[in-house]
Amino acid sequence: MKRKSLSIIAAAGLSVVLALGGCARAGQESSSSGSPGEITMWTHSAGNPGELAVYQQIISDFNASQTQYKIVQQNFPQGSYNDAITAAATARKLPCLLDMDGPVMPNWAWAGYLQPLGLPDDLINSLLPTTVGRYKDTVYSAGYWDAALSIFARKSVLDKNTIRIPTVDKPWTLDEFDAAVTKLKANGYTTPLDLGAADKGEWWSYAYSPMLQSTGGDLINRSTMKSADGALNGPDAVKFFTWFQQAFKNGWADNAGPVGNQRFIDDKVALSYTGVWNAEDALKSVGNDLLILPPVDFGKGPKIGGGSWQWGISAGCKNADGARAYLKFSFQDKYLTAFADSQVVIPSTAAATTASKYFNDKAPLHQFAVLSQKFALARPATPGYPAISLSFEKAAKDIMSGADVRSTLDTAVQAIDTDIKSQNGYGF
Template identity: 65%
Template structure:
């Protein structure tokens, strides 16, 4: 290879590669043609969800001549990093979906602008399907998820355990007694609480239990400190119970992620989400019970707030983005999402039209649980720090750390972060 051929190879490769370059994500004004609105979703690898988006986009693009929505799907596990990187490069798309708890942080960071949708639309949605920061609506979603206790009716009946209802859930004493009875009946680990999972699951699943016990992740009146909420006597009581559940073998962190242990009758109860319901219905059939979580003291609570849509602050066609979103919040699309994804529709009209979530649908209990017990994770930009701190503290306690000092440490970490960010606007 001589010098000329080397230079030729390098030049041709460079030209070829630069030819594959793309313009940024900023919306493109195609002269006289429709303005292009870029849209990012976390749904790559989820054909059911993508199918509905494609349908909505095709319908919207065909319904008018001013805007053309183009979508790019990202895998969920990589999505937030992609958004943060795009924001750093000032290359955010016009429309983006966000997991509910992250919305205040991204609103505070200036990634998204107030949504500005017709209030008639946002008012019709489940409260947990709307993302609010500092009294402004920044996001809205088509659906929500919900957690429940899965059980077999035959198992509860055989062991003389009362079947709880949303009006009369298990008290903590009843729950403890049920777990003890089931353990005596031969279930080595009677409850699959999902502790083998990691990440946001821990805050989503277990902070509602803490709230049910009377504690919280942060003082929601001020959003400035976790003191008293995360380390108060109620929180200490709850985490003492939490640690005890593992100590006594009622729950374990060594199972497999998912609901397979319940489906194969290795555990009697499973604290899990609506996304596992169809597999359990297939495995258990009519014997499946979808029960409210126990009342730890102030009434049952489950996590709320799932994926929602927002408009980036750099969107050059916010009116087009709003037009698309308003078009997309039709009940027919929300129903399609719900039935394709097996998630709870955000409007009552869509729920009624749903195969699974209508009044006589097999998964209707989730709608009631969501309406009655769903609690949003704190709507503060500090939430990502609160969540990761909570997860670490809860895992330490599960593994035997002292409850009081661990919670005090978590509070100090959260408060320091809030202080160093000047209260995140509160």
């Protein structure tokens, strides 16, 4: 998984969701299926041979393990997956099994295209919380893995500049972080920090809303899911975005690009706010000097984003029991470990993590598993999330470019609340 895929995935996911939301509650007459017992499964994984190999192994093993059901897989490139889902939803012929980006699942459930997942409680309870998709306290999706964010640094650079190395138990405070980047800029790094601001799409909510939450704000009032007022434009939100704007004004960060972690690898920046998908390349380039640091504590505890691709069952699936049996089979730890080690992503169970060559407690990327367990938060489980994410991205980019913080956040809140009201509160 490369970070560029986060934008592609988000663009696909959000456009699909908005299309589905337009015909919400339309119902679904049938799912695409051939002969009795045949279960169609769609993925967005075409062009990803490592991921497809794991799927092919699971499907082969499941089909050989019984004679009642047969999984038939169809794979789409990420860029065209949304078109396929939209067309199938319009024709009421969604496949039985489909994958989806975690934060958009509530919109699909609200639109009536998914049924409750119905997997055993002991299986669901064994998974990382951010790999389980819930809408209104009902589980509709679950995933094999999650991603996590960190700050990459070189130990030699921090030592040279007498900067404390933060730990999970004692992360950098905001004052410490500001002092660190100020010192690094003064001591030779023209732009000491890569925040990833050259990226676009879902990266913005995934990466920066946890910082907002760490300050005390949020994307929406999660207790009601009916308004962003006070959460996205309150004093804590203003405080965070004032800092965010200042980081660019001070020259600590910029949006010059490229997208990814290359500037850190080239030692053009000292600190890189990035994800597990860039860790293997960083490890190869930086070696034992690489530090995988916890997020900054902006005042209310460190936070990072969580919730990635997950599996669900369409509402009109004629072989829902078979789809459920396949999913239960697929969540064996050996398959989760295979996903983790082929894609360098965090397994969704403790046992699979222990078996992973990248994430076991002695492995070089184990810190990501720790960060995911301790600090990861899911994005708001509301069908209105697509509009929230788009509004957040626009506001954050405008503020980065110098717009007035408070009025920009007020405008974002107004857009979000207008969308929620237009959909009668999305069922809340």
